[in-house]
Amino acid sequence: AQSVTQLGSHVSVSEGALVLLRCNYSSSVPPYLFWYVQYPNQGLQLLLKYTSAATLVKGINGFEAEFKKSETSFHLTKPSAHMSDAAEYFCAVSTWVGNNDMRFGAGTRLTVKP
Amino acid sequence: GAVVSQHPSRVICKSGTSVKIECRSLDFQATTMFWYRQFPKQSLMLMATSNEGSKATYEQGVEKDKFLINHASLTLSTLTVTSAHPEDSSFYICSAHRAGATEAFFGQGTRLTVV
Numbered sequence: 001a002q003s004v005t006q007l008g009s010h011v012s013v014s015e016g017a018l019v020l021l022r023c024n025y026s027s028s029v030p031p032y033l034f035w036y037v038q039y040p041n042q043g044l045q046l047l048l049k050y051t052s053a054a055t056l057v058k059g060i061n062g063f064e065a066e067f068k069k070s071e072t073s074f075h076l077t078k079p080s081a082h083m084s085d086a087a088e089y090f091c092a093v094s095t096w097v098g099n100n101d102m103r104f105g106a107g108t109r110l111t112v113k114p
Numbered sequence: 115g116a117v118v119s120q121h122p123s124r125v126i127c128k129s130g131t132s133v134k135i136e137c138r139s140l141d142f143q144a145t146t147m148f149w150y151r152q153f154p155k156q157s158l159m160l161m162a163t164s165n166e167g168s169k170a171t172y173e174q175g176v177e178k179d180k181f182l183i184n185h186a187s188l189t190l191s192t193l194t195v196t197s198a199h200p201e202d203s204s205f206y207i208c209s210a211h212r213a214g215a216t217e218a219f220f221g222q223g224t225r226l227t228v229v
Contacts, residue, residue: 034217043120043207043220044158051216090157102148102218104157 002027002093006105014113019063019078021108023091026072033074034092034102035065044090050074061085086112116142118210120221127198127228135193135224137208143188144210148218149181152205164191198228 007022025031032051036044048059055067065076074091088109094102117140127133137147146165150158164170164185172178180202182194191210195202205225209218 032216036220041123041205041223041225043118043222044209045220046217049217102160106157107155109155 001103002029002031002095002101003103004033004091004093004105006089006091006108008108009106010109010111012111012113013081015083016080019076019081019085019110021076021089021091021110023065023074023076023105024072025074025091025093027093027095029095032094033065033067034094035059035063035074035076036090036092036104037061038088038090038107047076047089081110081112083112083114086110116210116212116215116219118144118208118219118221120208120224122224123222124225125227127226129199129228130197132194132196133198133226135195135206135208135226137191137193137210137221139189139210139212139219142210142212144191145188145213146211146218147185147191148209148211149183149191149193150207150209152207152223154205158207161193195226198226200228202226203228 004025034049035047048057050067058064063078090107091105119138121136149161152158161176162170162172164183166185166188170183185191207223208221211218
């Protein structure tokens with residue numbers, strides 16, 4: 001079975017600083033990997049996804065992630081944090097397009113300090 | 115885009131009553147819909163997978179008789195929490211999968227509070 005581990009349940013950065021949210025995955029087959037953002041009392045919004053094409057994936061709101069098979073990682077980055085980026089971020093993995101086996105990480109709460 | 119609408123967004127009910135949550139795909143036909151439960155400050159836990167016209171597949175530990183799922187059409191799935199108790203209070207999120215897409219699309223979630 002596949003799984004993801006998000007290192008750091010809480011990350012705090014200053015506005016304008018680099019954002020780095022870590023995600024490592026485990027999968028016996030080539031994975032599909034996703035990053036979602038969740039604002040309070042709302043559903044999940046897809047930031048970006050890796051589906052075996054380019055290893056560097058660019059998403060919305062200036063976020064990007066790089067798939068590194070050798071490190072089994074899919075870390076999320078943004079060069080310059082904005083106050084509006086404060087939210088909960090979830091990394092997820094699945095092994096087929098149907099997503100019924102999608103598994104989420106525990107989440108990382110991003111705080112952005114002025 | 116692919117829009118999934120979940121209703122209601124927030125509901126308060128008395129202990130012992132039943133609550134129905136709807137999940138609709140507004141602009142596509144959803145071959146599969148998923149129901150998740152999210153506890154405060156925790157991740158999403160998959161409860162069940164529903165395919166249109168067939169019985170839902172429940173994850174281990176999820177009570178089928180407690181959480182009734184109906185997927186009567188390609189655009190609508192419902193989750194009914196029967197005889198709700200305070201421990202059922204949680205945030206419930208649905209997602210819908212469109213054939214050929216590489217990800218599922220999420221509803222806005224429903225905050226259920228049982229008093």
